[in-house]
Amino acid sequence: MAQTHVQPGKFMTYTNGTGSDIVSGQMVLVGSLLGVATVDIPDGETGELMMKEIHHLPKATGAIAQGVPLYFDADGDPVDGVAGSGALTTTATDNTLVGHSWAAAASDDAEVHIDLNA
Template sequence: MKNYVQKGNTVSVIAPYLVSSGQGVLVGALFGVAAHNAAQGASVEIVRKDVFDLAAVTADTAAQGAKIYWDNTARKLTTTATNNTLVGCVTEAKANGDTTARVLLDGVTR
């Protein structure tokens, strides 16, 4: 097919801020996990699907399967939907005090 470009699980975006490998990145409606370090304004590959351990709001709790959102100001996962972007669901319960959450990214743009 002559109009095919690439698979969409990993895409290149322009880093909106200094990005570390393994960090969540939100660019418009695209959310993914950085595959490598990148300076602000540089191209970075983000992985949009699969399961990752990402930084999360420490005080939040979530049951397995609960929806999880990206707080782009704090650059962390959160259970708070208001003003945040839905990115997937937690695959393991998250307790108060946990600094990370295990999240299944669904790759859907919102």
């Protein structure tokens, strides 16, 4: 292993300074990287975010083909979720590139499989 190696990079320690509690499974944007909370992280506390691998996460209305770039719309409307709570989309404008679709999803599917930060 190279002397410069720090860690594998699957997880990131994150201190929640959002002003709200984060629940396990919630998407969290850190700069231009998307993580998924592995545990509940109360505001002001520290927890782990998973930063790699395939996850099924909330998406906005619209069909998604396999292998296309996915963007996080921080105030997007998930198909089966709270309006304005954030959703994945294929729309690049004003959104952050966070990975690629691992499988196709129909327009009314609530979730899409994403290869995080890939």
